[in-house]
Amino acid sequence: MSLLLNVDSLRKVYGHAKHEETAILKDVSFSLQRGEIVGLIGASGAGKSTVGRILASLEQQNGGTIWFDGSDLTELTGKRRRAFAKDIQMIFQDPYDSLSGRMCIQDLVEEPLIIQKYEKDSAKRRQLVNEALSLVSLDPKKYGARFPHELSGGERQRVGVARALVCRPKLIICDEPTSMLDTSLRLELIGLLKKLNEQFGIAYLFITHDIALTKGFCHRLLVLYEGHIVDQGFTETVIEYPEHPFTIKLIEALRSLENTKGESQ
Numbered sequence: 422m423s424l425l426l427n428v429d430s431l432r433k434v435y436g437h438a439k440h441e442e443t444a445i446l447k448d449v450s451f452s453l454q455r456g457e458i459v460g461l462i463g464a465s466g467a468g469k470s471t472v473g474r475i476l477a478s479l480e481q482q483n484g485g486t487i488w489f490d491g492s493d494l495t496e497l498t499g500k501r502r503r504a505f506a507k508d509i510q511m512i513f514q515d516p517y518d519s520l521s522g523r524m525c526i527q528d529l530v531e532e533p534l535i536i537q538k539y540e541k542d543s544a545k546r547r548q549l550v551n552e553a554l555s556l557v558s559l560d561p562k563k564y565g566a567r568f569p570h571e572l573s574g575g576e577r578q579r580v581g582v583a584r585a586l587v588c589r590p591k592l593i594i595c596d597e598p599t600s601m602l603d604t605s606l607r608l609e610l611i612g613l614l615k616k617l618n619e620q621f622g623i624a625y626l627f628i629t630h631d632i633a634l635t636k637g638f639c640h641r642l643l644v645l646y647e648g649h650i651v652d653q654g655f656t657e658t659v660i661e662y663p664e665h666p667f668t669i670k671l672i673e674a675l676r677s678l679e680n681t682k683g684e685s686q
């Protein structure tokens with residue numbers, strides 16, 4: 422494994438008050454190797470999505486550096502920064518909200534190729550779309566002309582994965598992609614992400630509240646608390662032997678949340 426991403430002292434403040442005290446991210450530092458799957462956990466509102474959105478160039482940081490595959494992204498602006506967007510894609514929590522209802526599945530998966538200017542030839546683009554759909558087990562002939570509302574939640578989330586992988590990124594930010602799926606679909610999506618990781622060496626930053634899912638999937642876990650990464654380590658070690666007082670509390674809280682969910686299902 423070699424280094425893919427190194428985030429150093431990342432800082433983010435929303436709104437006009439740019440004081441340190443109001444920063445959501447104060448000093449976030451972590452790294453990720455090529456092909457590595459790293460989970461990011463933390464309380465609700467801790468800033469996990471903000472980290473993901475900054476990495477995916479959907480949000481601008483207020484400080485710190487993001488070294489990615491040989492370049493400091495924070496030094497790049499406009500077109501040059503967007504060029505990296507091809508290599509860092511994102512899968513969102515709500516598979517319905519993140520797909521335009523006016524576009525058919527084929528066009529939705531083709532869109533990133535056009536935006537990123539990945540392939541000029543339309544026939545080749547169509548081929549890439551078909552490949553991406555097949556990889557997520559959606560038959561292009563059957564699903565290509567359908568619209569999002571004609572798909573199940575699990576199928577829609579697989580379209581989200583196809584959109585994320587069609588440009589062959591090096592890193593996919595997964596922002597709670599399983600939280601709106603039921604247990605069997607959750608496991609199915611994890612299986613698919615694992616397969617794509619093994620096949621293409623795509624690394625994931627996997628944002629989640631579901632610690633059970635991280636076991637056997639995430640190589641490492643990062644714990645975000647009060648604007649800092651306060652704990653990190655191999656997944657099983659962080660879950661079974663949490664060290665930081667916040668991690669101990671968080672793991673307990675997430676466990677009891679899972680137990681309540683399990684009882685109500």
Ligand SMILES: Nc1ncnc2c1ncn2[C@@H]1O[C@H](COP(=O)(O)OP(=O)(O)OP(=O)(O)O)[C@@H](O)[C@H]1O
Pocket residue numbers: 435436445463464465466467468469470471472
């Ligand atoms: N565009 C924005 N403008 C102002 N505040 C924002 C914006 N986006 C997020 N925030 C605030 O920043 C904080 C962190 O939000 P973020 O969505 O990153 O947290 P999170 O850890 O992903 O939460 P959750 O687990 O509930 O999804 C929250 O208090 C949120 O209200």
